Amino acid sequence: MDENKIQEYDIYVDVARENIHLLIYLIEAEAHIMNVRKKQKNGYFKIIVPAGLLEEALTLLNSLKESDIKLEVVSVEPHDGVI
Numbered sequence: 001m002d003e004n005k006i007q008e009y010d011i012y013v014d015v016a017r018e019n020i021h022l023l024i025y026l027i028e029a030e031a032h033i034m035n036v037r038k039k040q041k042n043g044y045f046k047i048i049v050p051a052g053l054l055e056e057a058l059t060l061l062n063s064l065k066e067s068d069i070k071l072e073v074v075s076v077e078p079h080d081g082v083i
Contacts, residue, residue, distance in 0.1 A: 008079035012044035
């Protein structure tokens with residue numbers, strides 16, 4: 001396997017604290033797409049996603065913008081190895 005190939009991405013989402021619980025339920029309903037983490041020191045909510053599912057994960061997260069959950073995808077970065 002090519003060690004330089006990115007296998008996972010970290011997606012940082014800005015979401016209101018009161019919406020985190022609902023967000024977790026909604027994105028975990030799509031099995032094996034995203035691994036929900038926790039709020040990070042930067043204040044954003046971290047989600048880990050396999051590289052092959054990045055576009056699907058972003059589509060799902062962006063579709064939630066039209067719901068009652070107010071969120072914004074702030075950045076997408078290669079996974080840093082920190083869970």
